[in-house]
Amino acid sequence: MEIIYRYDGTFEGFLSCVFDSYVNKEYPTAFQDEAHIAGSLFPARWVGTDLRHAQRVLVSLGKIDPYARELVVKGFLTCAPERERIIYRFIRSLYAVGKPLLRQLSDEAVLPLLKAVRHLDGEVHLLKGFVRFSDFEGTLAGEIRPKNRVLPLLRPHFCDRMYNETFLLYDRTHREALVHQTGKWAIIPLESFKMAAPSAEEAQYRRLWKRFYDTIEIKERRNPGLRMSNMPKRYWETMTEFQDEDYFLAGADPLPEHQMQRRTLEGKRHDAR
């Protein structure tokens, strides 16, 4: 029987769905997050989040193999369409086959999850370099617009590197922020975030960086295609060196929202080419 599971959109909620599907002896064909419930022809079941159930599922995965558990945890952070279905399929197979499933790299139950997680890991790796912070009287703030939910994976890197700093890193896509102060951190939902205008000093360092960036290029070797494949245009939106002149003036407004959207569209057109 076709059935859809609805849950609150949290990771624990999803694991509770996994737990309940075994209790109910069902194989849900789709999972719907509370926030995006669409009408459907199939019957649906609401699954409430039960932290003990979620914990039992997670522990059981770790017992089969810590790497399997990692794949599931990371899988839930990816932007893969129907990521819940992909993860669910992997978990079903994993319980059936056990640890050897992990070696089936081309298996339909494993491959989509591996691909999604590789995409996530790739984006995390790039963003470790592409994140830009600005200094506001000693507090650092930065913004990104990633495809995957990268903050939990960027967290250890930036919290170690910037241990003595107070900083905020805002994820525009998922509307959440990583905040950190000397070793203590939290990832909190944040509906909107607008960066303050730069001080004279901050604007000066932005200009110095922009100058360095423009000067380090060897003009005789110009190769925009190579740059774009190494650093896709969708990341440029939040990087200092690609902002308009206004961004480098003290006291000027940060990028207005409509401009940012235009930039994103341009980036998309380039990506498609």
Add this chain to the structure above:
Amino acid sequence: MDVMEKLTILTDAAKYDAACTSSGAQRGHKAGHIGNTSSSIAGCCHTFSGDGRCVTLLKVLMTNCCVYDCKYCVNRCSNDTRRAVFTPEELADLTIQFYRRNYIEGLFLSSGVLVSPDYTTERMIRCLDLLRNHYRFNGYIHAKAIPGTSQELVTRLGLLADRLSVNIELPSEQGLTTLAPNKTRKAIFRPMGLITNTLKENKEELVKYRHAPRFAPAGQSTQMIIGATPDSDRHILSLTQSLYDKYSLKRVFYSAYVPVVENTLLPALDTKPPLLREHRLYQADWLLRFYGFRAEELLDEDDPNFNPLVDPKCSWALKHPEFFPVEVNTASREELLRVPGVGTVSVKRILYARRARKLEHEDLRKMGIVMKRAQYFITCKGKILDGLKLQQDSILRGLIAAERAALPGAELEQLSLFEQAG
């Protein structure tokens, strides 16, 4: 002169240095210090400049004043160009402020020779000392060791930096004599050997005393200019091989020569930088470091230069039909690494996956092996891919087509496929 102007002049003068990596040092956060070094094996790129090259470090010269007169260099003393000198404070402040904003991974400090090698190195040391011990900077530092510097100063420099490098500049003694009259091969290799020995001693010390100060934990690298002298690829690659063997270098960088000066001894000013050649050398360099190849396998007296049409690995494979096909399900790691289209990650996946069950061609494609190249050289359960023609010229054509789109363009246009293939 303000910092903006100095930064412009001293970046412009440093940009031809190819090395810009931050890998090799894995150092976590230290109480009271600023930053750490990348834990990733691949290092961390912070941006890519318009030429597509990675920017990891604040790459600048301490000064572009130089007493030497190397013909190929923009900073030679006879060149009429604007000169600038960073004060240690300016440089330390730039590094820290750029680092805090996550613009960079650390500092790459090189310098023209001011007064003498020792004098210059002492100034560099003063600068790095300020950065490390006053500003408490714990990020990555790459410093250039200048040929002719005394042993004691090189050691002190190495204790402050993560990586040291001595540039070989030109691949042959002859090139040096004509183009860099103030440098000799011996003067370049002396500090290199010195660093290698100090690294070895430091390693032994660290075994005995865990807290012994670390000398250049990310090792030593070098770079040479390609295309300013008539040296063959074979010569360059053998030199590279011996540098890895004898001096345990971490990296050898190649820099395609960009004509910056009119001189009868040098290529004309309108010569394009030999980017494809540089690309082939880097491909071969990877084969030496990660794929178990030796320089003498890749090039010999009859073929002293790389084929512009196919990469060095394919080139080797085409010359060694006796080695292929390789059976994916039973071949050793070393054998798999020699198959075109199969990289180190692919090999890892194959070895991991084939313990569960025998692999088919379709599995390999899904696992990310580049079948456009690999298909000609492998069997799965004894079978080659269905419908594949295994004739020398069709293989060559297929391999050329597989790579072409990704190559630096300019030089290829002049080549006809049939001249080379025939």
